[in-house]
Amino acid sequence: MDDSPFANIRAPEDARAALANWKEKADKMAADAIAASEAVQELTAVGMDANGVVTVKLNSAGAVIGVQFAPELQRMQLRHAERQFMEAYQNAGKALLDNARAAVQERLDPGSPTARALVDSIRMRFPEPPAEADRI
Template identity: 80%
Template sequence: MDNSPFANISSPGDARAALAEWKERADQRAAEAIAASEAVQELTVTAMDANGVVAVKLNSSGAVIGVQFHPDLQRMQLRHAERQFMEAYDNAGKALMRAAEAAVSERLPEGSPTARALVDSVKMRFPEREEEEEF
């Protein structure tokens, strides 16, 4: 925070005014951080695989809260169906990260440590996946 308002204090009245101004800015930043956090917590996203066979819905914590399968899935081999699900899940995770970034950027200044922490809390739930191994 900028402490320059305290540099030119020459009286108790100046000190009270500077402290009140500092507190007002701190309260505003806290309110913005709370609003951003609440916006992220309320997010849900749905994404599909490239073939449109599986749709996955995630909540803000990255938990699957819904899955829809197209009837074409019945004709797929299980290993292909698994890949379609994982692709839809990965796409939903990416969509959740984009939604979190947007929600935070609407409420907090770019480069804010709080903004980075909120977005990083979502990103850490979706680490980059390595090539799939066959079971």
């Protein structure tokens, strides 16, 4: 048995209806992909270190667009302050990846190649531990 939308075409009207239906589905898929892409491009995320000393805000490209330091930072040695910043940056990256997943899943089938590509564009900048990387 053939599940193709074109399997039961018996007349020109059937062909036109099948093509119109196929085009409608293709247009919806394209619109959903564009909406998901735009949603990912508009994302921002905030991360903080475990001690609450550094807060980092990222844009969708993973670029730092804001940093806040608690007064406690002034009493820290430079190497500790650097570690706090990097932890906050990585936490913001994880949040950005989670936000991207959520934005994509609202608009696309999570298993679709487009959904994977959108999430992978952020995952490449903020790699996950192997156990977490298996989920979209």
